Amino acid sequence: MSLVPAMQRSSAASTATAAAAASLPDINTETYPFEVVQGLLDQAAYFNFYSTPDLSRFRPIPDPRNSSGIVGFQIGETICRFSITMSPPSQERGFTSWTMVGEPVACFDHRWLFIPDNFAALPGQDPPMVSFDPARPQRFVMLDSKFLLGRGKDGFRGFGTGSTYPATVNGRKQVLVGAVGTILEGLGRFAGHEGTYTYCGSISDKRGFMGNLLLRVVDPEATLVIKSDLQPLQPMADPEPAITYMLFRGQKRDRTQKTDYIFGPNNDITGLNVHQQLRLMQIDCGNYGKEIASVARVGPVVGEMTAQITFNLLNPGAPGTGIAPIPFKSYNTYKFLDRGGGEVGVIEADGGEGRTFKLSLAGAPGQQALRFGGFGPIRKGTGAFQGIEGFMSDNSVVGIAPHALATLYVLRVHDPDSKYRTPSVIR
Numbered sequence: 001m002s003l004v005p006a007m008q009r010s011s012a013a014s015t016a017t018a019a020a021a022a023s024l025p026d027i028n029t030e031t032y033p034f035e036v037v038q039g040l041l042d043q044a045a046y047f048n049f050y051s052t053p054d055l056s057r058f059r060p061i062p063d064p065r066n067s068s069g070i071v072g073f074q075i076g077e078t079i080c081r082f083s084i085t086m087s088p089p090s091q092e093r094g095f096t097s098w099t100m101v102g103e104p105v106a107c108f109d110h111r112w113l114f115i116p117d118n119f120a121a122l123p124g125q126d127p128p129m130v131s132f133d134p135a136r137p138q139r140f141v142m143l144d145s146k147f148l149l150g151r152g153k154d155g156f157r158g159f160g161t162g163s164t165y166p167a168t169v170n171g172r173k174q175v176l177v178g179a180v181g182t183i184l185e186g187l188g189r190f191a192g193h194e195g196t197y198t199y200c201g202s203i204s205d206k207r208g209f210m211g212n213l214l215l216r217v218v219d220p221e222a223t224l225v226i227k228s229d230l231q232p233l234q235p236m237a238d239p240e241p242a243i244t245y246m247l248f249r250g251q252k253r254d255r256t257q258k259t260d261y262i263f264g265p266n267n268d269i270t271g272l273n274v275h276q277q278l279r280l281m282q283i284d285c286g287n288y289g290k291e292i293a294s295v296a297r298v299g300p301v302v303g304e305m306t307a308q309i310t311f312n313l314l315n316p317g318a319p320g321t322g323i324a325p326i327p328f329k330s331y332n333t334y335k336f337l338d339r340g341g342g343e344v345g346v347i348e349a350d351g352g353e354g355r356t357f358k359l360s361l362a363g364a365p366g367q368q369a370l371r372f373g374g375f376g377p378i379r380k381g382t383g384a385f386q387g388i389e390g391f392m393s394d395n396s397v398v399g400i401a402p403h404a405l406a407t408l409y410v411l412r413v414h415d416p417d418s419k420y421r422t423p424s425v426i427r
Helices: 004-022 035-041
Strands: 045-055 059-065 066-086 099-115 140-148 154-169 173-189 196-206 207-218 243-251 260-263 271-289 291-310 326-337 343-358 369-381 389-401 405-414
Touching: 004 045, 004 326, 004 343, 035 140, 035 369, 035 389, 035 405, 045 099, 045 271, 045 291, 066 140, 066 207, 066 243, 066 271, 099 243, 140 173, 154 196, 154 207, 154 343, 154 369, 173 207, 173 343, 173 389, 196 369, 196 389, 196 405, 207 389, 207 405, 260 291, 326 369, 326 389, 343 389
Parallel strands: none
Antiparallel strands: 045 066, 045 207, 059 066, 066 099, 099 140, 140 154, 154 173, 173 196, 173 369, 196 207, 243 271, 243 405, 260 271, 271 291, 291 326, 326 343, 343 369, 369 389, 389 405
16 A cells, blocks of 8 residues: 555645644733743642541431432531642652641531532532432532631632542542532632632542642732741641642743644644643641631652643633633643653543633733643553552643643542651651
């Protein structure tokens, strides 16, 4: 068989793709200078929490059609400080992570109700009843969500959706869960603030949710952050001794690191190919005087990442508001490097469900920006991460033209042998 026709078709397809790309708006062009937009995206308060169930505020919601079934949960969360300290990657162990769960600093109450797969959830609207089935993936909505910090004056009312992922972990069946929520109304010091929260953990019909809650609040006036140290964390016994949490920041290396469009078979835009560097990041929140404040420090570069994002900027399919976010999917490839630049290993995660919200950047009228929240299972590991299993959440903000970004990833890794973990002081 001659290769000429195939080569001609390939050349024609490449030409068509190039023509399609040339006719699209340049996502990398600079409405404002790249460094200015990056700085505006970084005006945020980060709150990294560990959520433990409060059984006195938890109850399954019975299914009136089935005496043994449930359609959701009244969730009562005790929100604790959560410290994740990462070492730079090495060829011997990949990463080592030192995690500590600290004192309670907040509470979160809401109803999690299971919903039909294609149901468009809205705040204040109870969905059609769907029975909880721990053996299959299910979507759910988080209604009547109220989060309160410290003394109960500062917090927000929120709304979000999530999905369950049945899994077998160390021979035991579990229901993993990821979710994305948005601030609908800020209370106290949170008044007027936009923000996204992401869940990454597990759920049980005996206790509710347990795991990580990461809250990112847009804070251009720095009313929720401090530059000095917080009061020392008061450690408690580890609620999940067989789980290791990892935390990474993604950002463009500089303005020269470009984002590309992804095209489908008909040269329609189907998404974005995003390149970024990965850094360690240290986040904490706790008492500072009479208030609870946030501290974040960006650490060294530890690798690079490519994300294939299924998201059409030209036809997003939703307005991107708090009650009508834009859906997206991603497939993330994290490549980690040692101090000498040698490849330590790769982790791949499937962000199969995500939500996107429009974002206004203070002081930059006309600058397009978005808040992203997503989650999904870890699919593969190579090198030092061969055989890794777990779950990922993504809490991010991005600018459009220029395509600057500030992403934050939490990996919840099944680690019964403490391969990636430095033991905590308290057990």
